[in-house]
Amino acid sequence: MLEIQVTAREVGWRLDKYVQEKAPDWISRTFIQKAIKKGEVRVNNEVKKPSYKLKLGDIVALNLPERPKTVEILPENIPLKILYEDKDIIVVNKDPGIIVHPTPSISSGTLVNALMYHCKDLQGISGELRPGIVHRLDKDTSGVIVVAKNDKAHQSLSQQFKDRVTEKVYAAIVHGIIKKDYGTIEVSLARNPVVRTKMAPLEWGKNALTYYKVLKRFGIGTLVLVFPKTGRTHQIRVHMKYIGHPLLGDELYGKGQKDAVYGAKRQMLHALKLSFFHPTTKEKMTFVAPLPEDFKNVLRILSEIKNK
Numbered sequence: 001m002l003e004i005q006v007t008a009r010e011v012g013w014r015l016d017k018y019v020q021e022k023a024p025d026w027i028s029r030t031f032i033q034k035a036i037k038k039g040e041v042r043v044n045n046e047v048k049k050p051s052y053k054l055k056l057g058d059i060v061a062l063n064l065p066e067r068p069k070t071v072e073i074l075p076e077n078i079p080l081k082i083l084y085e086d087k088d089i090i091v092v093n094k095d096p097g098i099i100v101h102p103t104p105s106i107s108s109g110t111l112v113n114a115l116m117y118h119c120k121d122l123q124g125i126s127g128e129l130r131p132g133i134v135h136r137l138d139k140d141t142s143g144v145i146v147v148a149k150n151d152k153a154h155q156s157l158s159q160q161f162k163d164r165v166t167e168k169v170y171a172a173i174v175h176g177i178i179k180k181d182y183g184t185i186e187v188s189l190a191r192n193p194v195v196r197t198k199m200a201p202l203e204w205g206k207n208a209l210t211y212y213k214v215l216k217r218f219g220i221g222t223l224v225l226v227f228p229k230t231g232r233t234h235q236i237r238v239h240m241k242y243i244g245h246p247l248l249g250d251e252l253y254g255k256g257q258k259d260a261v262y263g264a265k266r267q268m269l270h271a272l273k274l275s276f277f278h279p280t281t282k283e284k285m286t287f288v289a290p291l292p293e294d295f296k297n298v299l300r301i302l303s304e305i306k307n308k
Contacts, residue, residue, distance in 0.1 A: 006058040009204065015043065016050035017193045019062060021204075026067055029196045035062060073102050075117035076109070082118075083287050088153040088279050089146055090119060090132075093289035096142040096266050101133050115147060122149050134158045135166075135231065140249075143170070143271025144289040148279070156279035161231060167275040170226040170236060171215075171291060173268035173298055174245040175254065178214050178222045185210045185239040189232045198252055199234040201242050208232045210239045218302040220262070221248060225272070236269060248298065262305075263298040270295055 004022055006013075013021075019032050019041055032041075039047040041062045043054070054060070081093040094100070094111060101112045115122055115132065122132055132147040134157040148154035160166050190205030192198040211227040222245065226236050237253045240246055246254035249264030257265070275286040 001061060002064050003059060003061045006054045006056060006060065008056055010054055011056050013054050013204065014050065015041065015048055015052040015054060015060070018054055018060065020193050020196070021190055022060075023062070024064070024067075025191075025196075027064065029194070031065065032062075073107060073112060073116065076113040077117050078109070078114035080114050080118055081289075083144065083289065084285075085119075087121065088149055089157070090115065090122075090149060091144060091146045091274075091287050094137055094142055094145050094271075096140050096292065096294065099139045100136045100145070111145070111147075119149060122147075135161050137271055138234070138237075138267070138269075140251075140266035141269045141271060142289070142292050142295070144274045144287050145271065146274060146276065146287075153279040157276060160276050164229060165277065167273070167286075168228055168231075168271065169273040170228070171270045171272045171295070172212075172224050172226050172236060172240065173248045173264070173295070173302070174222050174224060174240050175220070175248060176222065176245045177217050178212075178224065178243075178245055181214050183212050183243070185212070185243060187239060187242055189235060189238055191233075199232065199238050201238060206230075206232055208235050208239065210236060212240075219306040221302055223299065237267060263294065263301045265294065268295060268298055 002023065010018060016033065016036055020029055023032060035041050036050045043052065043058050043060055082090065083093055084091040099106060099110045102110050112133065132149060132154060134146065134148055134154060137143060137145055146157060148157050186209045187201045188203055188205035189199050189208045190202040192200040207230060209229040211229065213225045214222055215225055216223040228235050237247055237250055241253040248254065248262060248268040249259045250256065250267040270291055271289060273286065273288045275284060277284055
């Protein structure tokens with residue numbers, strides 16, 4: 001049973017959008033819509049329409065279905081680009097096209113499968129599907145990612161990400177010419193109420209803050225360094241689209257495969273640098289992941305177009 005009380009921030013929200021926002025990610029939008037229509041979602045123990053506008057203090061209740069059963073995760077001999085490793089942590093330069101951790105529908109070919117093969121001392125922490133994972137990169141985002149190898153390291157790193165102690169720098173290639181050399185994007189983000197796989201700039205979402213710095217302008221695009229100060233899902237991708245400069249190759253928020261003419265066959269986003277404090281020694285550590293070949297190839301193609 002999911003039972004939550006409406007706060008001042010949520011007054012006036014439609015019931016259906018409220019439930020979609022509050023329900024766990026593994027609950028589909030279709031299930032929520034059907035549940036409301038069947039009267040299985042109740043407000044103050046009363047059945048309401050999807051369009052019902054919530055009031056302060058309303059109690060919204062929904063019977064949740066069983067969570068999909070997790071599947072066994074097996075070690076797989078997948079090559080890893082290891083930047084650093086000790087008994088507490090491992091830092092990897094993730095290739096594009098690799099999912100970080102398994103899902104109920106995808107149990108192989110992930111970074112976790114590779115880590116389980118490589119790290120004999122990787123403990124099954126933070127849930128069966130996500131051993132050691134303290135932050136994520138999207139499937140088609142490349143770059144540096146740190147993984148905890150034990151509970152102590154996991155707790156320390158998780159807290160650092162939560163407290164925004166970590167420092168993250170991304171390289172991105174976006175559409176269009178960004179005129180300002182520096183910029184700030186502060187727009188709240190929430191899951192798209194209609195397309196649950198996407199995020200959207202919504203005033204009632206979670207605060208999200210991104211800084212950027214222009215490195216080079218091309219004829220049709222711009223190379224930028226991006227400094228996300230919060231860690232929302234798809235934050236950089238949505239924020240850059242919000243200011244009119246979606247990432248090259250971005251299937252969800254940009255032109256997707258149409259950008260293949262520039263060599264961009266995935267979103268041009270790379271986690272370039274990550275800094276954090278070591279869980280045991282407390283030493284500040286900084287790791288840089290070199291740009292992958294596909295990213296550099298897009299830069300070459302854009303340079304050639306610019307110079308024609």
